[in-house]
Amino acid sequence: MTDDGTSPRGDAAPAGRLPGPSTPETPGRYADLRAAVLGTGLIGGSVLLRLHTAGLDVTGWDPDPATRGHARARGLAAPETLDEAVRGRDVVFLCGPLPSLPETLLRVAAVTPPDCVLTDVGSTKAELAGFAARHRLLDRFVPGHPMAGAESxxxxxxxxxxxxxxAWVLCPAPGPGTLAFRWLAALVVDVFGARVVPMDAADHDAAAALASHVPHLLAGALAGAVSRTPLRDAVLALAAGSFSDGTRVAGTPARRTASMLLGNRERVLAELAGVTGYLTDLAEALRAGDGDALTALHAEAGAVRAALRGRAYGVETRDFPADGGHADEVAWLREVGAAGGHLSDCAVRPGTVAYTAHRPVRPDTA
Known part of the structure; x- marks a missing residue:
């Protein structure tokens, strides 16, 4: 390792050895970075395209030959084998289906050097994080989940x-894994322009159950109810924004949705009980003709919707020792994420690591 934070062959340094603080000339920091993306669907493909557009050396591999061919037609490097795609890489993004991730993680870990940072984009985190811990991979595997998607x-x-x-969730772990988290957090902010949300894996799954997974159930229930009514076509003729917005994620691939829900089954069922309880309150108020109760319930819900669209954030900076066990650093990071905050910078300097965090400020506490 050289003094400027690069490896002897000149590559951008993995495993937390940042080459310096964030700068407007972001791609230059990672000019020698070698990345790989395994699984080039919507999210993996978008990761691949962003890295390629940023001018970085990136390979993309997909088990589907036609997809590899399409990638090559777009000017992307798409080797025939997974091993070829990840060999000599500094960071590997695992973007395949949730059920495939444990096996893929083990395979990639076996054919990449110990300082190669590994991460995933799966929609559940606790199960895979536990698997990585049992296989002693949390020193370089950082569980991740970018919160983005589309119908296609x-x-x-x-x-x-x-x-x-x-919002791109990354799950920090104390010890050597903190170094990988730091490096990956800076990469996500600098190259992807995303907001890094540091979270405990179990907290992520609990929050994602309501933020993402239960909405898939509700969208499926609404669209499914329409499919069974004899007035199906009439409903679709009248459907406007509320129906379209409420059923958007019902159009995502059914198998992918099923894998996501099963991967977080206990948390989804627990949070679904809360949603069912609120629906029961609404139904009882409607049945009783209680306009005041209906108004109050919808006002409560509307306040959350308003908070989603108009959140104010306060800025906080924190420094931690660059070396050591990092327990205090990880505890603070997880607390930032649990509070609804995110990171906009992570810079490693001689002896210290500096974070810039943004936490939501409620009007009653401002």
Missing amino acids: AGLTAASPTLLDSA
Whole structure:
């Protein structure tokens, strides 16, 4: 390792050895970075396209030969084998289906050097994080989940701008894994323009159950109810924004949705009980003809919707020792994410690491 934070062969340094603080000349920091993306569907394809557009050396591999061919037709490097795609890489993004991730993680870990940072984009985190811990891979595997998507799927639907400003969850671990987290957090902010949300894996799954997974159930229930009514076509003729917005994610691939829900089954069922309880309150107020109760319930819900669209954030900076066990650093990071905050910078300097965090400020506490 040289003094400027690069490896002897000149590559951008993996495993937390940042080459310096964030700068407007972001691509230059990673000019020698070698990345790989495994699974080039909507999210993986968008990761691949963004890295390619940024001018980085990136390979993309997909188990589908036709998808690899399409990638090559777009000027992307798409080797025939997974091993070839990841060999000599500094960072590997695992973007295949949720059920495939444990096996892929083990395979990639076996054929990449120990300082190669590994991450995933799966929509559930606790199970895979536990698997990585049991296999002693949390020193370089950082569980991740960019919160973005679209109705369409596949590389043809991917976009290099899909992840702009997206909340991108990364799960820090104390010890050597903190170094990998730091490096990856800076990469996600600098190259993808995303907001890094540092979270404990279990907290992510609980929050994602309501933020993403239960909405898929509700969208499926609404669209499914329409499919069974004899007035199906009349409903679709009258459907406007509320129906379209409420059923958008029902158009995502059914198998992918099923894998996501099963991967977080207990948390989804727990949070679904809360949603069912609220629906029961609404139904009882409607049945009783209680306009005041209906108004109050919808006002409560409307306040959350308003908070989603108009959140104010306060800025906080924190420094931590660059070396050591990093327990205090990881605890603070997880607390930022649990509070609804995100990171906009992570800079490693001699002896210290500096974070810039943004936490939501409620009007009653401002």
